[in-house]
Amino acid sequence: MMKEMGAVMLAMRKCGAGLRRCLPWSRYILRYMSAGMTGRKIPAAPLPSEEASLYVHWPYCLKRCSYCNFNKYISRDVNHAEMRACLQLETEALLRVSQVSRITSVFFGGGTPSLAPPSTIAAILETVARRADLPVDAEVTLEINPTPMGLASLEEFRLAGVNRFSIGVQSLHDEALRVFGRDHNSQDALHTIAEAQRLCPGRVSVDVIFGRPGQTVEFWEAELNELLSACDDHVSLYQLTLERGTRLFKQVEAGQLTMPGDDVTAHMYESARRILGKRGFLQYEVSNFARNGAVSSHNISYWRAGQYLGVGPGAHGRFIPHQEGAILREAWTQTLEPDVWMKEVRCRGHGTRRRIQLGHLALLEEVLAMGLRLVEGVSHQLWKEFSPDADLQQVFGRSTEVQDLQKRGLLVLDDRGLRCSWGGLALLDSVLPPLLLQLQAYHDHQGASG
Numbered sequence: 001m002m003k004e005m006g007a008v009m010l011a012m013r014k015c016g017a018g019l020r021r022c023l024p025w026s027r028y029i030l031r032y033m034s035a036g037m038t039g040r041k042i043p044a045a046p047l048p049s050e051e052a053s054l055y056v057h058w059p060y061c062l063k064r065c066s067y068c069n070f071n072k073y074i075s076r077d078v079n080h081a082e083m084r085a086c087l088q089l090e091t092e093a094l095l096r097v098s099q100v101s102r103i104t105s106v107f108f109g110g111g112t113p114s115l116a117p118p119s120t121i122a123a124i125l126e127t128v129a130r131r132a133d134l135p136v137d138a139e140v141t142l143e144i145n146p147t148p149m150g151l152a153s154l155e156e157f158r159l160a161g162v163n164r165f166s167i168g169v170q171s172l173h174d175e176a177l178r179v180f181g182r183d184h185n186s187q188d189a190l191h192t193i194a195e196a197q198r199l200c201p202g203r204v205s206v207d208v209i210f211g212r213p214g215q216t217v218e219f220w221e222a223e224l225n226e227l228l229s230a231c232d233d234h235v236s237l238y239q240l241t242l243e244r245g246t247r248l249f250k251q252v253e254a255g256q257l258t259m260p261g262d263d264v265t266a267h268m269y270e271s272a273r274r275i276l277g278k279r280g281f282l283q284y285e286v287s288n289f290a291r292n293g294a295v296s297s298h299n300i301s302y303w304r305a306g307q308y309l310g311v312g313p314g315a316h317g318r319f320i321p322h323q324e325g326a327i328l329r330e331a332w333t334q335t336l337e338p339d340v341w342m343k344e345v346r347c348r349g350h351g352t353r354r355r356i357q358l359g360h361l362a363l364l365e366e367v368l369a370m371g372l373r374l375v376e377g378v379s380h381q382l383w384k385e386f387s388p389d390a391d392l393q394q395v396f397g398r399s400t401e402v403q404d405l406q407k408r409g410l411l412v413l414d415d416r417g418l419r420c421s422w423g424g425l426a427l428l429d430s431v432l433p434p435l436l437l438q439l440q441a442y443h444d445h446q447g448a449s450g
């Protein structure tokens with residue numbers, strides 16, 4: 001037990017104390033997944049297993065951005081035919097092993113999936129539609145790097161079946177884009193947004209990074225206002241994370257660049273939330289804002305702990321491998337390196353590098369950690385799906401730490417469920433650890449007395 005608690009605390013410290021609020025979800029869950037995987041193997045609540053979302057990873061980029069440590073490779077001679085065949089084969093294999101019969105959304109991420117030939121995107125979607133039910137109105141997102149080349153292919157991607165574009169704008173300031181090592185400028189970004197909006201009105205998202213070296217609050221506010229005048233109905237705000245091993249990390253270590261302090265980034269986040277609210281964008285998750293109901297159903301399914309299949313190098317998934325007779329959900333991670341991954345797919349249909357069975361506690365930890373990122377939090381109904389025997393009130397209601405968070409106005413536990421307040425969402429990294437500890441304590445106590 002102590003070992004487990006120690007692991008959770010360590011993972012939380014790795015998440016960064018205080019205000020590490022805008023970590024892209026995948027990193028958050030990866031860090032978080034390093035802990036708490038050792039819960040007792042109590043069968044999980046029966047889950048609707050026939051449905052899942054699908055993530056497809058395109059691992060190649062044209063160049064390396066200075067801040068990025070996602071799974072990406074710079075390669076001039078991508079074997080497109082082989083990549084396409086392997087992505088199709090792995091999609092089929094994961095659909096088979098999970099026995100998922102309906103795909104509710106598809107997300108092509110990367111790397112730079114806008115470098116993939118549109119015919120590859122179409123082929124993967126055809127594979128999905130052949131092997132499962134893919135509703136005609138299912139959200140199909142493609143991440144686009146706003147280069148002139150990305151812009152030129154938008155229409156073909158639309159024809160291939162994409163109906164939502166997520167554009168990596170990152171900044172509208174050319175000097176910042178240069179420091180980031182991006183292969184686009186602010187004009188390219190504005191043109192790409194306009195064209196994407198023409199093709200998918202109301203279904204275009206932009207990613208922006210704040211907390212950059214040298215950025216002031218005033219400067220950030222002006223940049224965000226300019227972006228909001230140009231963008232569509234969805235915005236993702238990510239606080240710059242300094243990743244070990246990146247060029248940016250080395251530049252900061254060498255004193256060539258200085259990151260803004262926590263108080264400054266906290267201020268930037270709060271002012272962004274205020275500005276977005278004034279412009280009609282409702283926050284629905286720590287980093288995500290939408291107007292006119294343009295929330296991303298794919299991302300929401302992650303935060304509501306839905307099942308998902310992860311196809312492609314380094315992709316991860318969460319599903320029950322029913323074909324093997326399993327009854328517990330598993331976390332699958334595909335092999336990172338594309339050439340090795342392709343060989344594995346050719347050999348055995350999928351390139352799965354790691355499989356971890358999620359015990360009851362581990363699953364509930366995910367439900368909590370992901371769900372509290374949403375403004376709606378974890379509803380009673382959602383919790384009950386995963387924890388039919390102990391409701392939110394039983395697990396959290398009597399904890400003095402949880403009561404203290406409520407008194408401080410950071411957390412709400414009421415007839416809707418458990419969620420962060422407006423202030424609590426900005427402090428999620430310090431709100432979550434006591435809740436995870438309470439969940440573990442409750443789980444251990446039930447184990448000891450049961």
Ligand SMILES: C[S@@+](CC[C@H](N)C(=O)[O-])C[C@H]1O[C@@H](n2cnc3c(N)ncnc32)[C@H](O)[C@@H]1O
Binds near residue numbers: 113143145168209239
């Ligand atoms: C992995 S990228 C893939 C999308 C696409 N290649 C691009 O760069 O536009 C997805 C998003 O993660 C965010 N991101 C990547 N590295 C980050 C970092 N170190 N800190 C904060 N956000 C980061 C960026 O906003 C980026 O748009």
Ligand SMILES: C[S@@+](CC[C@H](N)C(=O)[O-])C[C@H]1O[C@@H](n2cnc3c(N)ncnc32)[C@H](O)[C@@H]1O
Binds near residue numbers: 314
């Ligand atoms: C940071 S999010 C950006 C989403 C975007 N803001 C939107 O609203 O559509 C997307 C990135 O997360 C990562 N990602 C998402 N789902 C993943 C999965 N199942 N496996 C691996 N990486 C994933 C990919 O690197 C992808 O480029």
Ligand code: SF4
Binds near residue numbers: 069070145168
């Ligand atoms: S931020 Fe996007 S384009 Fe840049 S290296 Fe990472 S994945 Fe590639």
